[in-house]
Amino acid sequence: xxxxxxxxxxxVHAASGRLAHAAYLMTGDHHQAEDATxxxxxxxxxxxxxxxxDDPYAYTRRVMVNYIVDNWRRPIREYPTxxxxxxxxxDVADEVTARRWLQIALGTLTARERAIVVLRYLFDLPxxxxxxxxxxxxxxxxxxxxxxxxxLRQTLVELPSTPGGQR
Amino acid sequence: MxxxxxxxxxxxATEPEGWGQFxxxxxxxxxxxxxxxxxxxxxxxxxxxxxxAAVGVLVVLRQPGPxxxxxxxxxxxxxxxxxxxxxxxxxxxxxxxALGEVLGTGIWYGGDERVFYFVPVEVPRAAGVTIGLVAGRxxxxxxxxxxxxxxxxxxxxxxxxxxxxxxxxxAVVVPADPVPTFGYFVGPAAxxxxxxxxxxxxxxLSRWSEDSDVVIFWFHPKSLPPGxxxxxxxxxxxxDRQL
Numbered sequence: 170x171x172x173x174x175x176x177x178x179x180x181v182h183a184a185s186g187r188l189a190h191a192a193y194l195m196t197g198d199h200h201q202a203e204d205a206t207x208x209x210x211x212x213x214x215x216x217x218x219x220x221x222x223d224d225p226y227a228y229t230r231r232v233m234v235n236y237i238v239d240n241w242r243r244p245i246r247e248y249p250t251x252x253x254x255x256x257x258x259x260d261v262a263d264e265v266t267a268r269r270w271l272q273i274a275l276g277t278l279t280a281r282e283r284a285i286v287v288l289r290y291l292f293d294l295p296x297x298x299x300x301x302x303x304x305x306x307x308x309x310x311x312x313x314x315x316x317x318x319x320x321l322r323q324t325l326v327e328l329p330s331t332p333g334g335q336r
Numbered sequence: 337m338x339x340x341x342x343x344x345x346x347x348x349a350t351e352p353e354g355w356g357q358f359x360x361x362x363x364x365x366x367x368x369x370x371x372x373x374x375x376x377x378x379x380x381x382x383x384x385x386x387x388x389a390a391v392g393v394l395v396v397l398r399q400p401g402p403x404x405x406x407x408x409x410x411x412x413x414x415x416x417x418x419x420x421x422x423x424x425x426x427x428x429x430x431x432x433x434a435l436g437e438v439l440g441t442g443i444w445y446g447g448d449e450r451v452f453y454f455v456p457v458e459v460p461r462a463a464g465v466t467i468g469l470v471a472g473r474x475x476x477x478x479x480x481x482x483x484x485x486x487x488x489x490x491x492x493x494x495x496x497x498x499x500x501x502x503x504x505x506x507a508v509v510v511p512a513d514p515v516p517t518f519g520y521f522v523g524p525a526a527x528x529x530x531x532x533x534x535x536x537x538x539x540x541l542s543r544w545s546e547d548s549d550v551v552i553f554w555f556h557p558k559s560l561p562p563g564x565x566x567x568x569x570x571x572x573x574x575x576d577r578q579l
Contacts, residue, residue, distance in 0.1 A: 181360050203358075207366075211370060212370060214364050215368070271346050290340065291347050318343075
């Protein structure tokens with residue numbers, strides 16, 4: 170295997186987990202999330218010689234997020250609440266509560282709002298970088314983010330329990 | 337803890353393990369295919385002011401479609417606005433005649449009707465691909481305007497079975513004259529049914545005038561919103577045998 174290929178394999182193993190989770194948050198559907206992640210990784214590999222020395226993770230994320238926003242076709246619809254979370258932390262009930270809250274909260278957002286929420290709060294990207302990755306203005310990021318948080322705040326008010334909070 | 341903290345905590349609390357078990361070999365194969373196609377197209381010197389969507393087989397002629405960052409717009413083939421008196425869009429592809437009859441669908445946008453027709457195409461290193469299916473519009477004076485060209489990019493365009501399926505690029509940003517989901521099947525198909533989740537959606541069919549083995553199909557926008565991706569598609573013959 171060529172050195173570039175070995176690097177790509179290593180990159181996939183290191184990056185695909187969080188990318189897939191981000192895709193799942195944006196689509197609410199495991200199948201679509203896997204499809205988006207694989208598509209982004211394949212496009213990254215197609216340009217690997219060019220992007221490997223730059224920032225392949227940012228490149229893949231940008232391709233994936235824009236792919237989802239461009240191809241998004243129906244409201245977020247599936248956050249199974251009856252399945253056991255994959256990771257068994259100390260308190261499974263907290264995870265189930267968080268998952269349920271996410272299902273409701275993200276379901277109120279548009280595709281672009283979800284993309285901004287995921288880039289801001291999963292990847293912790295500053296607004297300027299979010300704007301670059303989505304190819305929109307910083308003002309659009311600010312206003313969209315504000316609108317999304319407003320919806321989330323409303324969802325939070327309407328729910329009796331708080332997700333991911335202190336036990 | 338405010339709502340952004342709760343959001344951040346919830347997002348991270350639900351991050352599962354087990355993601356990332358992808359087939360790296362399959363991803364690399366697809367990546368090589370993309371890379372090869374870009375080079376083949378660049379080598380052929382084909383550069384038009386249209387863009388390829390849906391991994392290089394769906395050419396959006398109405399307007400440039402979404403292009404992944406860093407990838408220049410490319411096109412794998414050409415399409416036409418047939419008719420001696422037709423006006424060619426200055427940014428459009430060179431004119432070629434339609435092959436066979438132009439198929440009317442009964443789908444109207446004001447005075448324009450959605451039509452389908454085949455045109456000749458040339459695809460670099462794919463000698464077996466000579467036709468492409470165009471989704472166009474026919475104006476009241478008979479003038480044709482091509483919106484989408486759908487063609488294979490490898491193998492044979494008469495290979496039995498389903499070929500590429502054309503979708504409106506986005507189900508969110510839909511133009512006033514959206515292209516119905518469409519494609520063609522080679523074989524004795526009498527019924528074609530797609531599925532979205534568990535919901536079956538029947539396609540409308542018509543045989544191509546130049547080759548009765550070629551069945552053009554499309555999904556009426558009222559039964560399948562343009563841009564909505566199918567989860568599956570099957571064909572049956574006149575004896576109701578699955579093909």
